[in-house]
Amino acid sequence: AQKITQTQPGMFVQEKEAVTLDCTYDTSDQSYGLFWYKQPSSGEMIFLIYQGSYDEQNATEGRYSLNFQKARKSANLVISASQLGDSAMYFCGPPGNNRLAFGKGNQVVVIP
Amino acid sequence: EPEVTQTPSHQVTQMGQEVILRCVPISNHLYFYWYRQILGQKVEFLVSFYNNEISEKSEIFDDQFSVERPDGSNFTLKIRSTKLEDSAMYFCASSAAGDSSGNTIYFGEGSWLTVV
Numbered sequence: 001a002q003k004i005t006q007t008q009p010g011m012f013v014q015e016k017e018a019v020t021l022d023c024t025y026d027t028s029d030q031s032y033g034l035f036w037y038k039q040p041s042s043g044e045m046i047f048l049i050y051q052g053s054y055d056e057q058n059a060t061e062g063r064y065s066l067n068f069q070k071a072r073k074s075a076n077l078v079i080s081a082s083q084l085g086d087s088a089m090y091f092c093g094p095p096g097n098n099r100l101a102f103g104k105g106n107q108v109v110v111i112p
Numbered sequence: 113e114p115e116v117t118q119t120p121s122h123q124v125t126q127m128g129q130e131v132i133l134r135c136v137p138i139s140n141h142l143y144f145y146w147y148r149q150i151l152g153q154k155v156e157f158l159v160s161f162y163n164n165e166i167s168e169k170s171e172i173f174d175d176q177f178s179v180e181r182p183d184g185s186n187f188t189l190k191i192r193s194t195k196l197e198d199s200a201m202y203f204c205a206s207s208a209a210g211d212s213s214g215n216t217i218y219f220g221e222g223s224w225l226t227v228v
Contacts, residue, residue: 035216044135044157045219067207102155 003027003091006103013082013110020067021106023092024074030058034075036064039105040088048090051075082110114138115117118204124226125194133189133223135204144187145205146179146215148172155203161187194227201225 003026013019025034033052037045051059051066053073059066067076079086087110093102117136125131137144146158155169157167161179176198178190187206191198209215 017163037219042221043224044221045205047216047218079210101157104154109142 004101004103006092006106008106010107010109013029013086014110015084015110015112016081018078018080019082019086019108021077021079021090021092021108022074023076023103025031025092025094026054027073029093030106034066035066035093036066036075036077037091037093038086039091045091048103054055057085079108082108086110092100116142116204116206116218118202118223120222120223121221122224122226124228127190127196127227128193131191131194131225133200133202133204133225135187135189135220136185137204137206139185139188140199141206141208141218143167143204143207143209143217144179144181145207146189147199147203147205147219149203149222151195151200158189159204191225193226196227199225199227 005024008022032051033050035050036048038048039045049061049064049066050061051068058068063080065078067078089105089107091102091105116138119134138227145159147155149155157170159179160167164181176192180188188201201224203222204220205217207215207217
């Protein structure tokens, strides 16, 4: 079965600093993708960024970028210039077979 | 920007009662989903729906649960005979397609269900 691993405990990051969140995908598929979603304390799930395994470039979306390592099947999320509003849970997950299976999430707290 | 809308935002129900959670997916999307998130835990897949039938479901989605698309816009999750452990946030989501290649799944804001 597909498995997403997000192992980092809760993280504190200083405002304006960068933070990296890990995500690895245990799959035998050669073609796959990884999504990142943000869940603030209000509870909604907000799509951030997507990386496909055959994308030649690392995905970038504003302050969000992915450090994609194809051999490791990992797509680590980098949030640059952290803002207080970045405090949230961050979930990583793959598409496939009409469903999205998330990892356990990474808790990020941005401190002023 | 189009969005997935869910009602109610919060519902309290007595154990044993039936609950219907409603969702209006994004209008040109073809794939619909329900997920569940128990407080403090990860988001869990329940079911996906395409072309008026279930395309995939998880082991959580047992006979207690059912989904329906009663008209061209609504997508509902029915939970029969609710149990205390059904208390969770239920997310509806939709996507333009069901495969990979960046077909983003867009989530609604969720419906909090509290079973007492």
